[in-house]
Amino acid sequence: MKVKAYIASAFSKDNTGGNQAGIIFLQQPLSVTQKIAIAKELGFSESAFISGSDQADFKFEYYTPTSEVDLCGHATIASFTLMRELGKVVPNQYTIETKAGIIPIEVQPKRIFMNQQPSEFFEKIEKPELSEAIDISAVNDNFDIQVVSKGGKEILVPVNINELNALNPNWQAIATLSEQYGVIGMHVFGLSETDIVCRNFAPLYGINEESATGTSSGALACYLFTKNIRRQKEYIFQQGANLGSPSEIVVKLSVNQQDEIIGVNVGGAGYVDDVKFLEVI
Template structure:
């Protein structure tokens, strides 16, 4: 395997020093083969590792791997990657283009090091009944029926199933059946479940979230930027046509996280999806 000399880890979206979601970042990945990238992602064991490559059509090309497979988009690894480049002095504040499997998307870094990533426009998929979903989460169908919001697939790059619960106590009581969830996601061609409640710890936060993606060897994730971007679009359609959302995640994991979502719209239709956040200090990885 090609020796990697520039590999780092850092937490994205953290509310505290121990909060956020850890991503691996490999800077000099141009010579790596697909199987080598997957092997590195497995070795690091983070929910996602980002591999930065040159692009002929954008400023950067980035590929994302979980320990199980490649994915089209990853929110927290994107925030971590551009924060790393900024902190290392490799990129000044500015606007950059990136080539992803999810498409050609824009990234902006401000003078404070906050990273703003564009996501794909939302696609709304099939809806599911409470009876079909509740057993996967260790809940009763009537628990899911307490919300008027649909159980639905939404994607801004990755397809997740969104499930609204009436309060944070019920959200915290969710006991996911990972084998059933894995099978359901495989059958429905989706990535995971993003379960949320409007009951939050702060007045500025829109919702508290939990994310389960065992099909990709991510049983539960502390911060899921791609899913929160889609959640903002879902709430814009079914709850309130807001343009700004703040989501908390990772509380039950002891990794409190904050994901900010801003939407632009034209005549009520979403025209741009932006997810933003900060990342912590990078730690260089040896022996990769």
């Protein structure tokens, strides 16, 4: 059986870079094993499988080369970028059914945004627990290392921005730590006066590092706002330059009169890269 797989990038910067995802419109049912095999052959951190839904406009399933995940921001943005190019959607509001719930999507002429609920905050982690995963001398002691969830739990790790690119992660140690805390991976970030730069590690799911992560960016925006580290209604996160794929993730927060976050919109630009035909057994 041949399966048509599109490739599109999300969170691109000036129509280059970003994070690639595989996108498959399901014409017939595929098993979990087949979906993982397709994701593995495509070789991207995540691929999206799109079908009809009786609960929303579309149903989205997300697979890494090793397993299924509940939600993936960049694969969602890439998919709607492709669907806009194919004429399957137009600038408007849509909804998608995912394992993380029903997610509202806004299609704009140049950007796609996905709406999410505010992040949940979980345990704080002491710096020595990261000693085998990264060089903890780079950690910024002014801020908390904490597990935060935005569709999937991540460990947010503040580091000194000048040492961010020099980090040499221990993938096995990060995978072990991720399993211990029940998280997808580790989202490491550094702050300058003007920029917020990130790196994301998820070796437990077969993704050592990826160039743009939407759900993690949403979690980080909530973290920065809630902890009064950098209070903004709109954040722009830079990621992926160290991988040769510069990315720009935009996060817009909605807050009430008490300055409590009531909505999170994560989005960015994208472009269509390629199409492949895969033989699936």
